[in-house]
Amino acid sequence: NKESSSSRGALIVLEGLDRCGKTSQSGRLYKYLDEQGHSVESWRFPDRNTGVGQMISSYLANESQLDDHAIHLLFSANRWEKRSLMEDKLRSGTTLIVDRYSYSGVAFSSAKGLDIGWCKAPEIGLLAPDLVAYLDISPEKAAERGGYGGERYEQLEFQEKVARSYSALCDPSWKVIDATLPVVDIEKKLREVVLDCMMACQKGKPLSQLWP
Ligand code: NYM
Numbered sequence: 034n035k036e037s038s039s040s041r042g043a044l045i046v047l048e049g050l051d052r053c054g055k056t057s058q059s060g061r062l063y064k065y066l067d068e069q070g071h072s073v074e075s076w077r078f079p080d081r082n083t084g085v086g087q088m089i090s091s092y093l094a095n096e097s098q099l100d101d102h103a104i105h106l107l108f109s110a111n112r113w114e115k116r117s118l119m120e121d122k123l124r125s126g127t128t129l130i131v132d133r134y135s136y137s138g139v140a141f142s143s144a145k146g147l148d149i150g151w152c153k154a155p156e157i158g159l160l161a162p163d164l165v166a167y168l169d170i171s172p173e174k175a176a177e178r179g180g181y182g183g184e185r186y187e188q189l190e191f192q193e194k195v196a197r198s199y200s201a202l203c204d205p206s207w208k209v210i211d212a213t214l215p216v217v218d219i220e221k222k223l224r225e226v227v228l229d230c231m232m233a234c235q236k237g238k239p240l241s242q243l244w245p
Contacts, residue, residue, distance in 0.1 A: 040235035042072065042128035044119070044160055045227055048136045048199070049168035050192050052175040053212045054219065058168065059132045061220050062227060066128065071231070074122065077132035078112055085111045093184045102151075105142040109155035112138070119160055123240060128231055135159060135243055136202055141186060144194035149201065153244060161241045164230040166223055167203065168212035172196050 045062075047055045056077075063075040081090040085107055091097045092104055099107070112135065122129060135156040143149045172192040181187035186195070203209070208226045210219055 042123045043163045043231045043234040046131045046134040046162040046165045050175050052178045053168040053170045059130050072127045075130050108138045140198040143198045156243045159243045161243050165207045167207050167209045169209050170212040
């Protein structure tokens with residue numbers, strides 16, 4: 034059948050603190066893979082284009098207030114509403130580069146003091162990434178980069194808590210990349226791990242679900 038005869042795309046997730054360089058690295062990676070002739074798309078969460086995404090966006094802009102649990106579930110719902118499209122894309126051979134995913138969901142909400150098990154629960158059954166690349170930077174270094182916008186969470190003290198939450202979540206399969214290296218070096222390391230991962234997916238690595 035179609036599924037077993039054609040190879041699938043890879044689900045690549047980039048994670049890290051605010052100002053770690055994820056967004057510019059996803060852009061560079063997308064451009065590279067696209068130019069190499071791969072079928073690839075660049076995604077991000079929150080996806081602010083949906084109805085749920087607009088609620089999230091207004092919360093982040095401090096234009097609305099929501100209970101910590103409620104906003105957590107909205108971030109999760111925002112991933113659920115994209116799940117079937119995500120699966121279709123992957124199965125039809127498109128690689129997805131995703132800027133933030135469930136790990137951001139758990140790291141940011143548990144940094145507020147919510148129970149980590151409670152935070153992970155609504156993510157169960159979403160597609161598991163084939164690769165998590167963590168762009169590692171200390172909260173202090175990230176803050177020095179300036180450009181924290183005025184959004185909620187973009188403060189040193191809170192980012193320190195988020196960094197601790199990410200450490201608790203990080204598992205040995207994550208590819209941790211030093212985000213203080215020159216941009217081109219980060220790009221090179223990222224390409225290496227991504228191409229390896231895409232190869233494994235082409236060779237038949239099955240899609241799996243959170244939490245493995
Ligand atoms: N964020 C992002 C969460 O708190 N939970 C989530 O599930 C996701 C995906 O939203 N500070 C936070 C992390 C960021 C903020 O993301 C907006 P970005 O990448 O700046 O658009």
